[in-house]
Amino acid sequence: MKIVVTVKQVPDPNSTQALESDNTLARDKEVVLDPGDECGIEEGLQLKEAHGGEVVLVSMGPERARDAIRKGLSMGADRGILITDEKLAGADALLTGRALAAAIKAESPDLVICATESYDGSTGMVPPILAELLGLPQLTFAKKVEVNGTNLKVNRQTADGYMVVEAAMPALITVTAAIAEPRYASLKGIMAARSKEVKQVSLQDLGVDGGGPAETIESVASAETRKAGSIIEDDGNAVDQIVKVLADAKVI
Amino acid sequence: MAKVCVYAELSEGKLNSAVTEIMAKARELGDVSVVALGTGAKEAGATLGKHGAKVAYVKEDKVFDDYLAEPATDVMHALQQQDAYDLILFSFTSDSRDIAGRLAARLGTGLISNASDISAEGGSFVAKVPYFGGAKLASMKANGKPAIVLVRPKSFEASETGGSADVKDAPGSVGDGSKRAHILERVTEASEKVKLEDARVVISGGRGMGGPDNFPLLEDLASALGGAVGASRAVVDAGWVPYSMQVGQTGKSVRPGVYIAVGISGAMQHTVGMKTSKVIIAINKDAEAPIMKIADLGVVGDALKIVPALTAAVKAKKGKS
Numbered sequence: 335m336k337i338v339v340t341v342k343q344v345p346d347p348n349s350t351q352a353l354e355s356d357n358t359l360a361r362d363k364e365v366v367l368d369p370g371d372e373c374g375i376e377e378g379l380q381l382k383e384a385h386g387g388e389v390v391l392v393s394m395g396p397e398r399a400r401d402a403i404r405k406g407l408s409m410g411a412d413r414g415i416l417i418t419d420e421k422l423a424g425a426d427a428l429l430t431g432r433a434l435a436a437a438i439k440a441e442s443p444d445l446v447i448c449a450t451e452s453y454d455g456s457t458g459m460v461p462p463i464l465a466e467l468l469g470l471p472q473l474t475f476a477k478k479v480e481v482n483g484t485n486l487k488v489n490r491q492t493a494d495g496y497m498v499v500e501a502a503m504p505a506l507i508t509v510t511a512a513i514a515e516p517r518y519a520s521l522k523g524i525m526a527a528r529s530k531e532v533k534q535v536s537l538q539d540l541g542v543d544g545g546g547p548a549e550t551i552e553s554v555a556s557a558e559t560r561k562a563g564s565i566i567e568d569d570g571n572a573v574d575q576i577v578k579v580l581a582d583a584k585v586i
Numbered sequence: 587m588a589k590v591c592v593y594a595e596l597s598e599g600k601l602n603s604a605v606t607e608i609m610a611k612a613r614e615l616g617d618v619s620v621v622a623l624g625t626g627a628k629e630a631g632a633t634l635g636k637h638g639a640k641v642a643y644v645k646e647d648k649v650f651d652d653y654l655a656e657p658a659t660d661v662m663h664a665l666q667q668q669d670a671y672d673l674i675l676f677s678f679t680s681d682s683r684d685i686a687g688r689l690a691a692r693l694g695t696g697l698i699s700n701a702s703d704i705s706a707e708g709g710s711f712v713a714k715v716p717y718f719g720g721a722k723l724a725s726m727k728a729n730g731k732p733a734i735v736l737v738r739p740k741s742f743e744a745s746e747t748g749g750s751a752d753v754k755d756a757p758g759s760v761g762d763g764s765k766r767a768h769i770l771e772r773v774t775e776a777s778e779k780v781k782l783e784d785a786r787v788v789i790s791g792g793r794g795m796g797g798p799d800n801f802p803l804l805e806d807l808a809s810a811l812g813g814a815v816g817a818s819r820a821v822v823d824a825g826w827v828p829y830s831m832q833v834g835q836t837g838k839s840v841r842p843g844v845y846i847a848v849g850i851s852g853a854m855q856h857t858v859g860m861k862t863s864k865v866i867i868a869i870n871k872d873a874e875a876p877i878m879k880i881a882d883l884g885v886v887g888d889a890l891k892i893v894p895a896l897t898a899a900v901k902a903k904k905g906k907s
Contacts (some may be wrong), residue, residue, distance in 0.1 A: 427687075428696050456835055457699035459736075462655065462687025471766035472655055474684050477829075487770075490654075492680065493597075493838075494830050495775035499654060501767045511823045548696020552725040557716060560861060560880040565873060568887025573895045576867060577903060579883050583844045583865045585787050585811060586903055 335387040335481070335503070337378045338443040339411065340434060340464070341371040343395050343402035344454040367402040370449030372516035374509050375406045377479060378447050379517070385481055387444075388412045392437050394422060394430055400532055407527035408519035414532040415441075421537055421544035428548050431463030436540035439468060445486070446506040450475055458508075465506040473499050477512040588616030588706060591671040591732075593662065594634055594642075595682045598651075598772065599626030603783070604677035606637050606744035608737050612675055613638030613747065615706050621665060621756060623658050624650030628753065635751030637744065643756035649765065655684040656764035662689050664758025671732045673711050675704075678736040690734050697734035698726050702741045711735065721854055739783070740839040740862065775828055780814040782831065787813030788842045788860070790833055791821065794849020794870060794889055798826035803893045804848060810900040816840065816860075818850045834859035849889045852877025869893070 346364040378389045391406045391414040393399050403414035417433050425433070438446060446468065451458035465472035476488035477496065484503045489496045491510055519527070537544060566572060580586045590612050595602040601622070612618045619641040622630040627650075631642030643665060649657045662685060666674070674689070676682040678700050690697040701713035702723070711733040715724045728735070782788065789804050789811070804815045816833040817826070833840055834856040845863035850856060852868070852875055860866070861880055868881035869889045878884040885892065 426696050427699070428690060428694075431691060451836065458683055459687045459690070459697060459699050462684050463691040466659075466688040466691035472684060472688075473767050474654070475680055489773075490680075491829055492772070495773045497769050497773065498771040499767050499769050505767075510829065512825070512829065546729065548730050549698055549726045549728055552712060552727050554717070554722050554724045557721055557723045560866070562879045563882035563884065565878055565881075565884035565886065567873075568885055568892060572869075572885045572887055572892055573899050575883065576885065576892075576896055577899050579865060579867060580787075580811070580844060580900070581903075585813075585844050586900055 335381065335385050335444040336441065337381060337387060337389045337445045337447060338438050338441055339371070339374045339378045339389060339391050339406070339447045340460070341375065341391050341393045341402055341406055342368045342452050343393070343399040344368045344452055365398070365401070367405045368449060368453050370451070370453060370511060371406070372409070373511050373513050374447045374449050375409055375411060376514040376516040377509055379410045380514060381445070381479070381481055390415065390441055390443070392434060393417070394425070394433050403532050404527055405519065407530045407532070408524040409517055410523060413530055416532055416534045417537070417540065418534055419537045424547070426548045427457060427459040427463055429545065431460050431467055432542050433537060433540060434460070435464055435467035436542050437535060438464070442504075444484075444503045445481075446470065446504075448506065448508045450508045450510055461506065461508045468506065470504055470506045471501040472506045472508070473501055474508040476507045476509045479507060479509070479513065588672040589669060590616040590618045591665065591669070591674045592618055592620045592634075592639070593658075593674070593676045593682055593685065594620045594622040594630050595677055595679060596622060596624050596626050596630055597681070599624070601626070601630040601633060602677060602679060603744070604679055604737070604739040605634070607739065607742045608675050608677060609634060609637035609639065610742040610744055611704060611737075615673060615704065615711075619643060619669065619671075620751065621662060623661060623756065624648070631751055631753050635749055636746045638747045638749055639751040640749075642751035642753045644753060645756040647760070649760050652769050653765050654681070654767035654769065655688055656766060657760040658685045659688040659692065660760050660764050661756050661758045663692050665756065666693060666732060668757050674732050674734045676734070676736045678738045683736065686734055686736055693732070695730040695732060695734060696728060697736065698728055699736045701735050701737050704735055704737065716858055738839055740841045775830065780808075780812065782814045782816055782833070782838055783840055785814035785840070785842050787811045787844045787846070788816050788833070788840050788863070789813055789846045789848060790816035790818065790850060790860070791848050792818035792850030792856075793820050795821070796849075796890065800890060801827060803890065803897070807846075807893055807897045807900070810897050810904070813842070818853075818856050847877050847881070848893060850877055851875045852880065
C-alpha cells in the first residue's frame with residue numbers, strides 16, 4: 335500500500351516563541367519536525383512493515399523544511415516532496431490544504447496520515463480540508479489503526495472513551511500521540527536518508543493559484559493575565575491554608 | 587441583521603453543552619438558525635429555541651449517528667446554498683471540527699479555528715484567537731462569506747432567553763457516497779462520577795505526581811471534594827492516564843470554582859484550558875514554576891505528602907459540619 339504522511343516543521347515546542355512584525359510565526363528560531371508528525375510517520379512505517387508498500391512524506395514550508403523531511407526519511411520513510419513557494423508565506427488552512435492536496439493527488443495513495451493538529455498552529459483544520467479536496471473519507475483522532483485488505487478500522491478518541499470507525503481505502507486518518515511511540519533514527523537510517531529523493535515543487539508546478547488570504551490578522555495583543563496570589567512554603571501548615579481557600583470558595 | 591447559523595452537535599442523542607454556550611454570543615450577532623441532525627434533533631431544536639434560536643433545522647435520521655462528518659457536511663452545504671448565512675458557528679470539538687473543515691473546503695471559503703470570542707465589525711466578523719497557548723490574543727478578520735468560526739468550549743456562559751424556535755425540516759439529502767466513515771461501536775472508558783467539564787472542583791496532576799501509581803491520591807481528594815480529576819498533556823502523552831482527562835489547548839477546557847494543579851508546571855498548553863477558573867491553587871516543588879504566577883495560592887512543597895494530608899483535613903472538616 336502507498337502511504338502519504340503530511341509533515342510540518344514547527345518552532346521547537348521547548349523554545350520561546352515569537353511573532354514577526356507581520357504577525358506570522360517567527361521561524362528563525364530553532365525548528366524541529368512536529369512531534370505529532372513523528373507519531374504519524376511511525377504509524378506509516380509500521381503499516382508498511384506489516385503490509386508492504388511505500389511511505390512518502392509531503393511537506394509545505396520554506397527550503398529549510400527539507401530538514402524535517404530528512405528526519406522522517408532517516409526514521410525509514412522512502413522519499414519526500416517539499417512544496418515551497420514565496421506565495422505560501424503565511425498561508426491559511428485552505429491554501430495549505432489546496433497545495434498539499436495537489437501534491438498528494440498526484441501520488442494516488444491508499445492512505446493519507448496527518449497529525450490531529452500541529453504543535454504551533456493547533457487549528458486542526460488542514461486534515462478535514464484535505465480529505466474534502468481529495469474526496470476521501472476521514473477517520474479522525476485515531477489512537478489505533480488496523481488494515482485488512484482495503485478495509486481500514488480505527489479506534490477514534492472521544493471525550494469519554496473511543497468509537498470504532500470503519501471505511502474502505504483510500505482514506506485519510508488523523509492520529510493522536512497515543513498511536514505509536516516514534517522510533518529513533520539509527521545511524522544507518524541517517525546515512526541512508528542522505529541519498530533518498532526529496533522533490534521540490536512550486537505552486538505553479540502543482541497548478542495551484544495562490545489567491546487572497548481568507549483571513550487577515552488585524553492585531554495581536556497580550557492576553558489578560560491573572561495576578562499571582564500568595565506563594566507559601568509548606569512548613570506543615572500548608573494544608574490549613576488550602577482548606578481556608580476551599581472554605582472561602584464555598585466548596586467545603 | 588446578520589444571518590447566523592449554529593451547528594448543534596449531538597452526541598448519542600444529547601446536545602453538546604458547548605452549543606448552548608455559543609448561543610449566548612450568536613444571538614447578539616444576528617438572527618440565529620440552528621441545525622441539529624440525528625437522534626435527539628427535535629428536542630435539541632426546542633432547547634435551542636429557549637436559548638434564542640429563531641429557526642431550528644432538524645433531521646432525525648440515523649445516518650447522522652452512524653457516519654462521521656460527510657452526511658452533516660452535505661446538509662450544512664445545502665443549507666448555505668438555501669439561506670446564504672453571513673456567519674456559521676461550530677464548537678471546537680472533534681465532530682464539529684471534522685464537519686467545519688470539510689464545509690469550508692467545499693464552499694471554498696476560509697475558517698477561523700479555536701476562537702475564544704467573536705464580534706461584528708463594519709459588516710464583517712472578527713474573532714479573537716489565543717496564540718502560544720493563550721499568551722497572545724490575535725484578532726482575525728474573516729474575509730470571505732460565509733465566515734466560519736470554531737469556538738472553544740467554555741468561552742461563553744449559556745443562558746436561556748425563553749423564546750421558541752420555528753422547527754423546520756433540514757434541506758438536502760445524503761447520498762450513498764457520503765456514507766463512508768462508518769461508526770461500528772462506541773466504547774466508554776472513563777468511569778467519571780463527576781464530568782470534568784461540569785465539576786465544581788477540578789484536581790489535575792502532572793509529571794510532579796511521580797508516576798501513574800500516585801494518581802489515586804488525586805482520586806481520593808476529588809471524591810472528598812465532590813470533584814473530578816484532570817491531567818496535563820505531558821502525563822497523557824506518557825500514557826499515565828487516558829486522554830479523556832487532559833486539560834488544556836489540545837484537551838478539555840474547564841472553568842470550575844476551584845482548580846487545584848498538582849505537580850503541573852503550567853505550560854501555556856495547559857493554562858489555556860483552565861485559567862478562567864475562579865480560584866486556582868497550585869502545589870509544586872518549584873516556586874518558579876509558571877503555574878505559581880497565575881495561582882491564587884501557590885504551595886511550594888511535596889505533593890505526595892500534601893495531597894493525602896489535605897484529603898484527610900477535608901474529610902475531617904466535612905465530618906464536623
